[in-house]
Amino acid sequence: MCNFIVYYIPMIPQFILPSNLQLKAETIYSEPGVLHIHTSVCQKYSVCPICGKKSNRIHSRYFRTLLDLPISGLLARVKLKARKYFCDNAVCPRKVFTERFDYEIRPYYRRMVRSNDLLTRMALELGGNTGAAISRYVGVPVSSSTVLRVIKKIDIQSTVLTSGVIGVDDWAFKKGKTYGTVIVDLERKQVIDLLPDREADTLAGWLKKHPEIKTVSRDRYGPYALGVKTGAPHASQVADRFHLLMNLGEATKRIFQSKGKELREIFTLYNDPKRGIAAPVEIDQPVRSVPETTEPYISTANISVDRQHKFDKVKELYGNGVAIKQIARTTKLARGTVRKYIVMEQLGKRQSRTSTNLDAFINFLLQHENRGKTYRELHKTIIQMGFNGRYAQFCCKMNEVYNTQPFIRTKSITAIPIKTWSPTRLSLMLYMESDQLHGNDDKDFLRLLFEKLPQVKQMEQLVKGFKRLFIAKEDGLLKNWIEEALKSECGLKNFARNLLKDYEAVNNAVITTISNGQVEGQVNRIKNIKRKMYGRAGFQLLRKMVLAKSA
Known part of the structure; x- marks a missing residue:
């Protein structure tokens, strides 16, 4: 009592x-x-x-x-x-x-009104579960559902007038599936409204209610351009500079991916010890017998050039008797990845979910250092290497094929550290000035790449020229750049043609200082607010959370 x-x-x-x-x-x-x-x-x-x-x-x-x-x-x-x-x-x-x-x-x-006001401020800052947890410490204990009900009762006054300059971008309810639209007043730096989708008709209907809008900054998403043209035909459109540079980077990346054969030859030439780029390392290791493959190599679309080159190098070094640890140090790969490459016949081969991939590990299991190990130990090892079967399946197969292979001692083997560059890295290097490149390796490789592929040098000049357009802020420069890109043979013709389809918005991005950066920041804020609600933030609730904190 x-x-x-x-x-x-x-x-x-x-x-x-x-x-x-x-x-x-x-x-x-x-x-x-x-x-x-x-x-x-x-x-x-x-x-x-x-x-x-x-x-x-x-x-x-x-x-x-x-x-x-x-x-x-x-x-x-x-x-x-x-x-x-x-x-x-x-x-x-x-x-x-x-x-x-x-x-x-x-x-x-x-609750008293002042107690409810305190709870409302906590709800807007912390969301459902976290807000309910903190409420117990401040002396106003409520459940997470009550916190959400408090937010739903907030009366949001819709913005009647804007400054006339807005930014539009999409945000994801569920990435890749469901999207909404955020509208930001770029001069006041606050969210005006959230729309439940990113369709042209929805944006056009909203713009018709705001005739004061004179300028709209957006990315290059087609329905947004159509929605602005329909809902506010008098407004000028400005493409986002960040997305333009991203689109150019994707275009250059695809060009490098299409030149896989040429890049592999240049990687081999760059890593040739006769060029003096890499110093050989003397080691003394046993030679392992590796089964020869009779099928020719078939490239798959999702294999990058640098991965394929490293895969081939791993097979070559292992066939020459180089230790796995040394191969990993030379190719800058994890030892687990090296072991996986050793037992693979070709890069990118996939196994179905219903069958096991034990055949890919047979050569590894028959190596001399694995003699004397229990089935449990071997099974645990290949599980870490990517084996997708059960222990019983492993035992049945090993009972049929388990035997040993002899080792042959050989003399010193030369291992050469190799260097490769992914298409993504190469596309970024085209943007960089010489003083921004990391070390002499990037500079030397670009020099060799420009020498062997002159069209890449031309592409670099166009990329840096496009970047300088946004610094110069002069009308007419974009048109000259597009004409030059259409005449070139470096692969940027499609990118230039797409710019012509949205020329006015892209040209406004070049000659004006209006940016969609404020909108991107608000999208990140929406992501943080959405995570606070732990999956319970329906559109109306999320809209109130965003607009109440923007007021």
Whole structure:
């Protein structure tokens, strides 16, 4: 049985309850963690919520329990003896109504207004689960569902007028499947509205309600261009510079991917010790017998040039007896990856989910150093290397094929550290100035690449020229660049043709300072808010969270 102390107080101190409430204290008592305050109302009359007439004729009395702000670390519960009144207005449909208050106490609420305001601020900053957890520490304990209900009750006033310059971009409910649209006032730097999809008609309908809009910054997503043209034909469109550079980078990356054969030859030439690029390393290792493959190598579309070159180098070094550890150091691959490449016949071969890939590990399992190991040890090893079967399947197969292979000792073998560059890295290197490149390797390889593939040198000049367009800010330069790209043989013709389809917006991006960077920052903020809701943020709830914090 809990002990509690009762205090009889003739007047409630101002620091306990709001002073603008006409309440009279009866008793205050505390129990562990909770302070109970019993009060009664001393108003002389109340106003009917329907007709607005005053009434002082009491019908009955009832009790309400309200949660208030914590007092000295104790949870404050106010037990209020409220009243019901008769409405004496003969034409009013309401005959009996509950007592109304001008401040702090609202009908049907179980918390004081100031307590609810604190909870609202916490909900907007922390979201559902986190907000509910913190509420227990600040003395206003609620559930995560209550936090979400508080957010849903927030009244959002829609923005009638904007500054006239807005940015538009998409954000993902579920990446790759469901998207929405965020609209940002670029001068005020605040979110104006969220749209439930990224369709042209939805954006056009929103723009028709805002005729004051004069400029729209957007990425190169087609429906956005159509939506702006339909909903605000008088507005000028500005393409986002960041996305333009990204599109150019993707174009150059695809060009390098299409030149896989040429790049492999240049990688081989660059790593040739006769050029003096890499110093040979003398080692003494046994030669392992590797089964010869009779099928020719077949390249797959998802294999990058640098991976294929490293795969071929691993097979070559292992066939010459180089140790796995040394191969990993030479090719800058993980030892597990080297082991996987050794047992693979060709890079990119995939196994079905219903069958096992044990045949790919037979040569590894028959190596001399694996003799004497238990099946459990061998199974654990190849599981780490990518084996997709069960232990029983492994045992049955090994009982049939387990035997040993002899080793042959040989003399010193020369291993050469190799260097490769992925298409992504090469596309980035075209943007960089010489002082931004990492070390002499990048400079030497680019020099060799330009010598063997002159069209890549031409592509580098176009890429850097396109980048300089946004610095010069001169009208007419974009048109000259497009004409030069269309005449070139470096592979950027399709990119230049696509610029012509959206020429006005791209040219505005070149000659103006308007940027979509503020919109990208707001998209990141939406992602953070969405994660706070732990999957329960429907569109309307998320919209209120974003707009309430932007006001």
